[in-house]
Structure formats: structure tokens, C-alpha cells
Amino acid sequence: MPLNLRELSAKEDLLAPGHRLCAGCTESIVVRQVLLAIQEPVVVACATGCLEIGTSPFPFTSWRVPWIHVAFENAAAVISGVETAQRSLVRQGKLPDRPVRFLAFGGDGATYDIGLQWLSGALERGHHFTYICLNNEAYMNTGIQRSSATPRGGWTTTSPVGKVIPGKREPRKDITAIMAAHNIPYVAQATPHGWKDLMTKVRKAVAVDGPSFINVLSPCTRGWRHELDEGIELSKLAVDTCIWPLFEVESGVWKLSHRPSRKKPILEWIKSQGRFSHLLRPENQHLVEELQVEVDHDWEKLLRRCDAGGPL
Amino acid sequence: MEGMVEIRWHGRGGQGVVTASELLAEAALLEGKFFQALPEFGAERSGAPIRAYTRLGPEPIQIHYAIAEPDVLVILDPTLLDTPGLTQGLKPEGLILVNTTASPDQVRSLLGATAGAVYTLDASAIAQRAIGRPIPNVPLLGALLTLLPLVALPSLRESIQRRLQGRLSPAVVEGNLRALEEGAQAVRREQSPHNGIPSFREPSPAAVAQAAPVWSALDPGGVILRPGSSIDYETGSWRSERPVINWDRCTHCMLCWVYCPDSCFSVQGQRLVDLDYTHCKGCGICANQCPPKCIEMVPELVFQEG
Numbered sequence: 261m262p263l264n265l266r267e268l269s270a271k272e273d274l275l276a277p278g279h280r281l282c283a284g285c286t287e288s289i290v291v292r293q294v295l296l297a298i299q300e301p302v303v304v305a306c307a308t309g310c311l312e313i314g315t316s317p318f319p320f321t322s323w324r325v326p327w328i329h330v331a332f333e334n335a336a337a338v339i340s341g342v343e344t345a346q347r348s349l350v351r352q353g354k355l356p357d358r359p360v361r362f363l364a365f366g367g368d369g370a371t372y373d374i375g376l377q378w379l380s381g382a383l384e385r386g387h388h389f390t391y392i393c394l395n396n397e398a399y400m401n402t403g404i405q406r407s408s409a410t411p412r413g414g415w416t417t418t419s420p421v422g423k424v425i426p427g428k429r430e431p432r433k434d435i436t437a438i439m440a441a442h443n444i445p446y447v448a449q450a451t452p453h454g455w456k457d458l459m460t461k462v463r464k465a466v467a468v469d470g471p472s473f474i475n476v477l478s479p480c481t482r483g484w485r486h487e488l489d490e491g492i493e494l495s496k497l498a499v500d501t502c503i504w505p506l507f508e509v510e511s512g513v514w515k516l517s518h519r520p521s522r523k524k525p526i527l528e529w530i531k532s533q534g535r536f537s538h539l540l541r542p543e544n545q546h547l548v549e550e551l552q553v554e555v556d557h558d559w560e561k562l563l564r565r566c567d568a569g570g571p572l
Numbered sequence: 573m574e575g576m577v578e579i580r581w582h583g584r585g586g587q588g589v590v591t592a593s594e595l596l597a598e599a600a601l602l603e604g605k606f607f608q609a610l611p612e613f614g615a616e617r618s619g620a621p622i623r624a625y626t627r628l629g630p631e632p633i634q635i636h637y638a639i640a641e642p643d644v645l646v647i648l649d650p651t652l653l654d655t656p657g658l659t660q661g662l663k664p665e666g667l668i669l670v671n672t673t674a675s676p677d678q679v680r681s682l683l684g685a686t687a688g689a690v691y692t693l694d695a696s697a698i699a700q701r702a703i704g705r706p707i708p709n710v711p712l713l714g715a716l717l718t719l720l721p722l723v724a725l726p727s728l729r730e731s732i733q734r735r736l737q738g739r740l741s742p743a744v745v746e747g748n749l750r751a752l753e754e755g756a757q758a759v760r761r762e763q764s765p766h767n768g769i770p771s772f773r774e775p776s777p778a779a780v781a782q783a784a785p786v787w788s789a790l791d792p793g794g795v796i797l798r799p800g801s802s803i804d805y806e807t808g809s810w811r812s813e814r815p816v817i818n819w820d821r822c823t824h825c826m827l828c829w830v831y832c833p834d835s836c837f838s839v840q841g842q843r844l845v846d847l848d849y850t851h852c853k854g855c856g857i858c859a860n861q862c863p864p865k866c867i868e869m870v871p872e873l874v875f876q877e878g
């Protein structure tokens with residue numbers, strides 16, 4: 261089926277409404293797009309986090325695909341087990357031999373921090389699954405604590421803004437590059453605004469013979485302090501400011517998916533969210549400049565990687 | 573205060589529902605009374621309806637569950653007035669205090685023949701004037717104490733000061749105290765007289781059953797066997813604004829459909845045909861992203877008032 265919204269709209273929605281995610285949450289938008297893109301049967305494992313909590317309050321589930329949750333840190337390990345069981349049962353002739361796509365969803369806390377060694381292990385073992393990080397740049401389910409995905413200067417309840425500290429002091433971790441360094445067949449970054457880009461990447465990711473990873477920026481109204489209707493708009497602004505470049509790494513070859521026609525200044529990004537409001541104070545002006553230097557540096561590095569076709 | 577009084581608070585995340593229940597309980601603590609303050613919310617997020625409970629009494633309180641048969645209902649958000657079961661269990665002599673611009677008699681006609689006497693207060697407006705944000709909890713507490721002297725007003729003032737001082741600017745603390753006084757003055761009464769609060773009775777067996785789920789009825793392993801069963805859970809009540817489509821201008825581009833967090837747009841034969849208001853949470857992403865701008869967000873109150 262071509263990636264065309266009218267054609268896709270004939271497909272059954274595999275995530276039912278009635279889930280308890282916040283009004284304006286982008287996590288469910290990402291999940292819907294992922295499930296719409298995939299054309300084969302799907303099995304999903306979820307790490308603990310907003311998505312899992314919001315879609316499965318007993319005795320309800322929003323999922324119309326087989327779905328499993330075990331704990332916060334181990335979604336990659338759980339889906340490894342499910343995928344291995346399926347392979348074994350096919351070999352024993354107990355299940356038909358047909359393609360099934362195995363997915364794991366985790367927040368940035370689950371992915372960048374607590375689940376990293378489990379994810380790394382599953383990638384190295386070479387399981388055939390796609391891991392999707394719903395990156396809202398903090399631990400949102402438990403009330404906005406910093407993670408290693410929280411950007412420098414960002415307010416969270418554990419990187420507070422006060423007289424001494426202007427929000428988080430450390431830069432975020434480049435997990436997408438860390439995933440690519442596992443030499444797995446497919447790694448990418450995407451956003452829900454770029455639905456076609458995201459869906460194309462999902463189709464590539466599930467089709468490769470081995471593990472794949474997609475990091476999807478997922479704006480959060482509560483944690484980022486923006487209006488309920490702005491999530492999609494912000495995921496576009498992140499691309500336009502080069503805060504969140506769209507790219508993919510296919511068999512080790514880095515490729516830019518989109519080059520903004522005009523790179524917007526990071527100030528626009530900072531102004532768009534309450535979590536950065538303190539950066540607009542005169543005494544923090546230098547931080548905004550430093551953040552711009554960091555973004556420019558990362559963007560140039562990405563361009564060199566993409567031109568060279570591989571990491572530098 | 574003779575027996576125990578049970579108060580059920582209904583509002584939305586962000587309106588100070590839980591804080592209100594606690595401020596009252598802390599005032600009771602200052603007076604040496606017995607109290608409980610319990611919030612109740614599940615996985616719901618901001619904007620979702622939530623409840624809180626306060627019990628106050630002269631004796632130690634031995635029960636520890638949700639309040640099914642309240643003496644007092646405080647409704648912090650007027651858009652919740654048409655929620656099914658809102659006034660469920662309210663004692664016949666009970667009291668309903670609503671944050672709304674409407675009169676008590678208008679609220680009565682919305683609620684129908686439910687038990688209790690209705691009082692209203694435009695608490696959001698009072699708070700907006702006093703603290704610059706429409707957080708209705710403190711003015712409602714002022715109104716409540718005028719209607720029922722559960723604790724003395726100075727005790728409540730003190731519990732507010734203790735809670736807010738150091739956390740908020742002195743101007744905001746002062747503003748809250750003014751909002752408390754104003755709420756006490758401005759409450760509006762229904763025509764019918766109010767009979768006062770009954771003394772404590774044992775909860776009915778039905779109320780106890782509702783509070784305690786039966787573990788033995790659960791499927792082993794916590795397995796949920798009905799795919800997509802959350803469709804039975806109606807999140808439409810979370811909404812304070814409703815997307816309304818101007819069908820003449822709709823180009824059926826399907827962007828609203830692909831960007832909806834709650835799968836609310838129905839499509840038939842590649843055309844958009846309907847919007848599911850039982851689940852739409854009113855986030856407005858569809859209106860924000862619609863290229864021909866044919867979706868307008870209209871306040872729910874407009875529909876409620878007809």
C-alpha cells in the first residue's frame with residue numbers, strides 16, 4: 261500500500277481511543293502512525309511510562325494487537341524473548357511461518373537511561389525487532405524528572421531553575437549515534453509532524469534482517485509547558501531549528517532525510533516552551549548563545565557524517 | 573459540628589482539587605479535629621476529571637475508602653455538570669456548591685431533580701482578579717465555610733498561609749486570602765431552603781461494595797482479553813473546547829485524521845465523515861494543523877448553555 265493518507269485511512273486503527281494520555285499528547289500520534297505504516301501482523305512490548313500507563317489501565321486496553329508489559333527497563337529484553345519464542349515455535353511447526361513484526365516502545369527514560377544495557381544487549385544479540393523511543397526529553401509519567409535526553413538549560417523538577425542553577429546543566433546524550441555504533445542494519449530519527457518520513461522509516465526498519473531503532477521526538481504539553489494544540493507544530497520547529505535533525509543510518513551509511521530551507525535560530529525553539537522561559541532573562545543570554553553554538557556544532561557534525569557516508 | 577461530614581470534590585487536573593481537599597483537612601488539624609484528605613485519579617492526565625475526598629469529624633475516623641454518599645459536593649469546573657453520576661449518592665439533605673457564572677436555579681435545571689440544595693459562586697473570576705489565574709479552589713473554600721462552619725475561617729487562613737508561604741510570592745499569598753474572603757461573601761443560594769447536614773450514618777452496603785473491588789474476579793496474570801476495550805471509556809468529558817468542522821471548506825486531506833492523538837476522525841471511502849465527541853479530549857491539534865483552517869475550537873460551555 262502506498263504511503264498516502266487517503267489510502268492509509270482505509271486501514272483499521274490499531275490503537276483504540278479511550279486511553280488516558282493527556283489531551284494533546286503526541287505519544288499516541290506516533291504509535292498510530294507506526295501501526296498504520298506496518299503491513300504485517302505486529303506484536304508490541306511496552307516499557308513502563310506514560311504510553312504503557314495511559315493505554316492499559318486495568319481492565320481496559322487500547323491495543324488491538326498482541327501487547328505485553330513487564331517492567332520499566334526491560335522492553336528490549338521482553339521483545340527479544342517474544343521474538344525468540346516465535347522463531348522456535350515456527351521451527352517446531354507449531355506456528356505458521358509468516359512474517360511477524362516485533363516492536364518495543366519506550367520513553368527516553370526507559371531508553372537513554374534505565375533500559376540502555378538491556379537495549380544494547382538485544383541489539384548485539386541481533387534479534388529481529390524494531391525499538392521505538394518516544395522521546396519527550398524527561399521522565400514524564402512520574403511527574404517530569406530529568407533524563408539524559410533532557411536538553412541543557414531545560415527545566416524539570418529535578419533540574420530546577422533557581423538562583424544557582426539555570427535548569428539542567430548537562431547536554432543531552434546522543435543516543436541515536438550510540439545505537440548506530442552497534443552496527444545494526446537500521447537507525448533513524450523522526451517526528452510525528454513528518455508522518456510520511458516516519459512511516460517510510462518504520463517500513464524500512466521492520467523490513468531489515470535484524471534489529472532497528474527509531475528515535476521519535478514526542479512533545480509533551482505538561483513537561484515542555486506548551487499549549488495543548490502545539491505538539492505537532494513543535495515537532496516541526498525542532499526540525500527547522502536543527503534541534504532534532506531528520507536522518508537515517510542504513511547499514512552504516514548516514515543519510516540526511518531533510519535539510520531545512522532556512523535554519524531557524526534556536527531562540528525560536530526556546531521561546532516556544534515554558535520549560536525554557538528562564539533562558540529569556542538577561543542574565544541567561546549567554547546560555548542561549550552557547551546553546552546555539554552547540555546546535556550548530558552538532559548540525560555540522562551530522563552534515564559531515566552524511567557527506568562522508570559514515571561516522572567521523 | 574456533630575457527626576462526621578463527608579465532602580466530595582470534582583474538578584480537573586490543574587484546578588487545585590487535591591489542594592482544596594487538603595487545605596480544609598489541615599485547618600481541621602489546627603483545630604484538633606479528626607480528618608482525612610484523599611485524592612482519586614487513575615492514569616488520567618491534565619484536563620481529566622479527578623475527584624478528591626475530605627472527611628472531618630470530632631471522633632477518630634476508622635473508614636478509608638472513596639466517599640460514595642457525600643454530605644457535600646464541590647464542583648470546581650462547570651463543564652463537569654453534565655457528567656453522568658456526578659451527584660450520585662449525595663445525601664438528600666446535602667449541599668452542592670458549583671463554580672460557575674450560572675445562577676443556582678440554572679444549575680438546578682441542568683442537574684434535574686437531584687438531592688441537595690444548590691449554591692453557586694463565580695470562583696474562577698474571583699481567583700482571576702485576586703491572583704491573576706482562574707484557580708477556583710480557594711474562593712470555593714470561603715463559600716463552603718459560609719454555608720457550613722466546618723472549621724473557623726481563621727483556621728483556614730492559617731492553613732493557606734502555611735501551605736503557600738515561601739512557595740509563592742507574598743502578593744499571591746495575600747491574593748489567595750482575599751479570594752477566600754470574597755468567596756465567603758459572594759456565594760449565591762437557591763430559592764429552596766437548605767436543611768443542614770445530617771449526622772454520620774453507616775455507609776450503605778452498596779457504597780462499601782463500590783469501594784472494594786473483588787480480587788477473585790480478576791483473570792489470572794492480569795490478562796486483558798478484549799482488544800481495544802478502552803473504547804468503552806469515554807474521555808470526551810475531559811474537553812473544555814470542542815472542534816467543529818466547517819464541512820464546506822474541508823478538502824479531506826486527512827491531516828487531522830493522522831495527527832489526532834485519540835483516533836477521533838472517522839473516514840469512509842477516503843472521505844472524512846464524522847468526529848467522535850465521546851472520546852475527543854479537545855486538544856485542538858486538528859484545528860492547529862488543518863491547512864484550509866476549517867476546524868474551529870468552540871468552548872463547551874456554549875453547547876451546555878444551548
Ligand SMILES: Cc1ncc(C[n+]2csc(CCOP(=O)(O)OP(=O)(O)O)c2C)c(N)n1
Pocket residue numbers: 308309310311331332333366367368369370371394396398399400401402407
Ligand atoms: C525500576 C523502576 N524505577 C522507577 C519506576 C517508576 N517509573 C515509572 S514510569 C517512570 C518514568 C518513565 O519515563 P520515560 O521512560 O521517559 O517515559 P515517559 O513516561 O516520559 O513517556 C518511572 C520513573 C519504575 N516503574 N520502575
